[in-house]
Amino acid sequence: xxxxxxxxxxxxxxxxxxxxxxxxxxxxxxxxxxxxxxxxxxxxxxxxxxxxxxxxxxxxxxxxxxxxxxxxxxxxxxxxxxxxxxxxxxxxxxxxxxxxxxxxxxxxxxxxxxxxxxxxxxxxxxxxxxxxxxxxxxxxxxxxxxxxxxxxxxxxxxxxxxxxxxxxxxxxxx
Amino acid sequence: xxxxxxxxxxxxxxxxxxxxxxxxxxxxxxxxxxxxxxxxxxxxxxxxxxxxxxxxxxxxxxxxxxxxxxxxxxxxxxxxxxxxxxxxxxxxxxxxxxxxxxxxxxxxxxxxxxxxxxxxxxxxxxxxxxxxxxxxxxxxxxxxxxxxxxxxxxxxxxxxxxxxxxxxxxxxxxxxxxxxxxxxxxxxxxxxxxxxxxxxxxxxxxxxxxxxxxxxxxxxxxxxxxxxxxxxxxxxxxxxxxxxxxxxxxxxxxxxxxxxxxxxxxxxxxxxxxxxxxxxxxxxxxxxxxxxxxxxxxxxxxxxxxxxxxxxx
Amino acid sequence: xxxxxxxxxxxxxxxxxxxxxxxxxxxxxxxxxxxxxxxxxxxxxxxxxxxxxxxxxxxxxxxxxxxxxxxxxxxxxxxxxxxxxxxxxxxxxxxxxxxxxxxxxxxxxxxxxxxxxxxxxxxxxxxxxxxxxxxxxxxxxxxxxxxxxxxxxxxxxxxxxxxxxxxxxxxxxxxxxxxxxxxxxxxxxxxxxxxxx
Numbered sequence: 008x009x010x011x012x013x014x015x016x017x018x019x020x021x022x023x024x025x026x027x028x029x030x031x032x033x034x035x036x037x038x039x040x041x042x043x044x045x046x047x048x049x050x051x052x053x054x055x056x057x058x059x060x061x062x063x064x065x066x067x068x069x070x071x072x073x074x075x076x077x078x079x080x081x082x083x084x085x086x087x088x089x090x091x092x093x094x095x096x097x098x099x100x101x102x103x104x105x106x107x108x109x110x111x112x113x114x115x116x117x118x119x120x121x122x123x124x125x126x127x128x129x130x131x132x133x134x135x136x137x138x139x140x141x142x143x144x145x146x147x148x149x150x151x152x153x154x155x156x157x158x159x160x161x162x163x164x165x166x167x168x169x170x171x172x173x174x175x176x177x178x179x180x181x
Numbered sequence: 182x183x184x185x186x187x188x189x190x191x192x193x194x195x196x197x198x199x200x201x202x203x204x205x206x207x208x209x210x211x212x213x214x215x216x217x218x219x220x221x222x223x224x225x226x227x228x229x230x231x232x233x234x235x236x237x238x239x240x241x242x243x244x245x246x247x248x249x250x251x252x253x254x255x256x257x258x259x260x261x262x263x264x265x266x267x268x269x270x271x272x273x274x275x276x277x278x279x280x281x282x283x284x285x286x287x288x289x290x291x292x293x294x295x296x297x298x299x300x301x302x303x304x305x306x307x308x309x310x311x312x313x314x315x316x317x318x319x320x321x322x323x324x325x326x327x328x329x330x331x332x333x334x335x336x337x338x339x340x341x342x343x344x345x346x347x348x349x350x351x352x353x354x355x356x357x358x359x360x361x362x363x364x365x366x367x368x369x370x371x372x373x374x375x376x377x378x379x380x381x382x383x384x385x386x387x388x389x390x391x392x393x394x395x396x397x398x399x400x401x402x403x404x405x406x407x408x409x410x411x412x413x414x415x416x417x418x419x420x421x422x423x424x425x426x427x428x429x430x431x432x433x434x435x436x437x438x439x440x441x442x443x444x445x446x447x448x449x450x451x452x453x454x455x456x457x458x459x460x461x462x463x464x465x466x467x468x469x470x471x472x473x474x475x476x477x478x479x480x481x482x483x484x485x486x487x488x489x490x491x492x493x494x
Numbered sequence: 495x496x497x498x499x500x501x502x503x504x505x506x507x508x509x510x511x512x513x514x515x516x517x518x519x520x521x522x523x524x525x526x527x528x529x530x531x532x533x534x535x536x537x538x539x540x541x542x543x544x545x546x547x548x549x550x551x552x553x554x555x556x557x558x559x560x561x562x563x564x565x566x567x568x569x570x571x572x573x574x575x576x577x578x579x580x581x582x583x584x585x586x587x588x589x590x591x592x593x594x595x596x597x598x599x600x601x602x603x604x605x606x607x608x609x610x611x612x613x614x615x616x617x618x619x620x621x622x623x624x625x626x627x628x629x630x631x632x633x634x635x636x637x638x639x640x641x642x643x644x645x646x647x648x649x650x651x652x653x654x655x656x657x658x659x660x661x662x663x664x665x666x667x668x669x670x671x672x673x674x675x676x677x678x679x680x681x682x683x684x685x686x687x688x689x690x691x
Contacts, residue, residue, distance in 0.1 A: 013558065014558055014560065014561045017556070017557065017558060017561065017565070018561055018564060018565060018568075021553075021557075021565050021568050021569065022568055025568050025569065025571070025572040028572055028576070029572060029575055029576065032575075032576050032579050032580070033579060036579045036580060036582065036583035039583035039584070040579070040582045040583045043582065043583065043586045044586075047586060095463060096463045122317055124316065124317045124318050124662075124664050125317045125318065125321070154317070154318060154321050154322065289674070289678075293678075293681070311665060314664060314665035314668060314670065315662075315663040315664045315665040315666075316661065316663075316664070317664070
């Protein structure tokens with residue numbers, strides 16, 4: 008019985024010291040981590056919507072639905088949202104910036120796990136660059152990557168579908 | 182390869198069968214499919230095959246010289262590996278591709294395991310899968326049949342996978358090989374001639390090819406279409422590399438089970454995996470992966486299907 | 495002094511954690527896609543090894559034998575969490591690249607293995623050198639594997655293209671390529687060892 012008390016006490020002591028140490032490091036790094044995450048998000052948003060100065064989240068029950076893109080005078084110039092579609096071997100997630108007239112500003116692929124050399128090429132500029140200045144509701148002019156039709160289609164279809172959803176959501180704001 | 186061998190008391194008669202003799206017969210049985218490939222896809226097909234063959238033989242010689250082993254190229258097994266690898270490639274590939282594939286097949290697929298008789302996997306398929314994973318762009322660009330030009334064309338299976346409707350292709354076209362595909366897999370007629378030679382000679386048994394093809398047919402018939410029992414099983418037999426795989430690669434002596442019972446299990450396993458990959462998998466074609474996976478399972482199949490030795494418990 | 499140098503150098507070749515002891519292969523397979531990731535993972539693991547080895551050898555008399563494993567795990571986990579927080583705060587790019595593998599250092603067999611096999615039996619100075627040697631050995635092994643994989647798999651080293659017109663062998667960028675490279679290197683190490691003997 009005394010043994011167990013001693014073991015418990017030793018382990019508890021080690022845990023307390025470890026917890027104290029972690030609490031210290033956490034308080035030192037917390038603000039920095041939050042700032043990093045924010046900066047990263049802003050940078051990604053800026054990439055697909057370079058004309059905007061600021062972005063405002065539109066949330067519904069903790070989930071970010073889309074971002075409003077605002078210019079220098081806080082005027083609404085477009086929206087940024089995430090679209091995702093089932094590709095060849097993974098879900099391809101893209102960040103899309105559209106102007107108020109549904110013209111695409113830019114598209115950036117944020118996460119995917121497709122076949123290297125085929126589906127993975129949807130991240131290349133030769134593919135994503137084609138989206139700029141196109142009507143987000145009609146992407147029929149975008150050339151699919153040869154040999155990776157399924158991945159290409161997944162990107163296009165998911166963008167069209169999500170744009171329609173966003174249009175419904177933002178009907179009152181325009 | 183017959184089972185239920187009965188070893189009686191001496192004298193024994195020596196039959197004129199040896200590894201080289203069997204292997205060179207296999208080489209001969211592969212020639213019709215190659216000739217058909219050249220007729221369908223043009224001279225490119227011939228160059229790809231020759232380059233793969235020479236590269237495989239040279240790799241074997243170099244490896245055996247370096248490791249100071251007996252030079253065994255005359256047994257013909259490296260020649261078979263080279264030819265089978267080439268038969269699994271599209272005809273329009275750049276010529277360095279069959280070279281890299283053949284070096285990989287022989288060096289990594291065969292020699293590092295200890296040479297002929299020691300390899301776990303079919304070396305030609307190892308080479309093909311390596312090329313498929315490394316340069317998918319070249320490996321999935323097929324040449325249109327009888328055009329003798331580099332017009333890209335999808336294989337019927339790939340078209341099916343992408344949800345396109347198959348048109349202008351009849352069962353007769355598929356049987357004669359008038360379709361996009363790999364050099365040696367397209368002409369079913371030529372493959373069956375080669376397979377008939379091997380079966381007649383008794384160098385391969387019917388167990389694996391028959392169960393393999395039958396299982397794939399049944400499974401694709403049941404699950405191949407949106408509605409159960411409406412799958413196009415004949416299409417699945419005639420397209421892709423099923424016939425080439427079933428007769429020439431799933432019957433590899435080294436990496437397949439020894440007993441008839443084991444071979445039946447092996448064939449059914451290959452058939453199931455092929456059908457599953459084709460219907461639900463990521464790739465349009467699953468023959469090579471199915472055979473490789475069953476190669477890996479061979480030691481276990483052998484262990485559980487060992488013939489009982491009489492007189493022991 | 496000579497003993498300490500020996501404790502340090504043994505981890506690099508003779509008892510290399512990856513190629514000889516074959517420890518910690520899971521993170522090795524996963525992060526060896528690029529040299530940059532390998533260096534990051536190696537440095538992080540070395541830091542954890544050093545810290546945990548020294549602390550464990552210092553408190554070894556205080557820890558009862560029967561509960562030594564949970565104590566070791568707590569100490570190692572603390573170090574790993576500190577590293578993870580620092581990475582997140584100061585190098586988010588590396589943090590994203592290493593992903594889940596940093597928290598997984600906790601269960602990396604090298605760290606617990608050295609604590610169990612060395613640090614809890616030796617003083618803190620030799621434990622320091624043992625941890626450092628093992629960490630450096632692990633890092634070098636990772637760099638070697640990832641250099642081969644990055645060059646073959648993408649034609650680059652640290653993001654610089656070496657040969658123009660080289661067609662990358664994608665398979666080396668995939669997990670199967672990691673298994674191939676590690677397998678062949680293990681074979682090579684054994685070959686050299688058997689030649690020497």
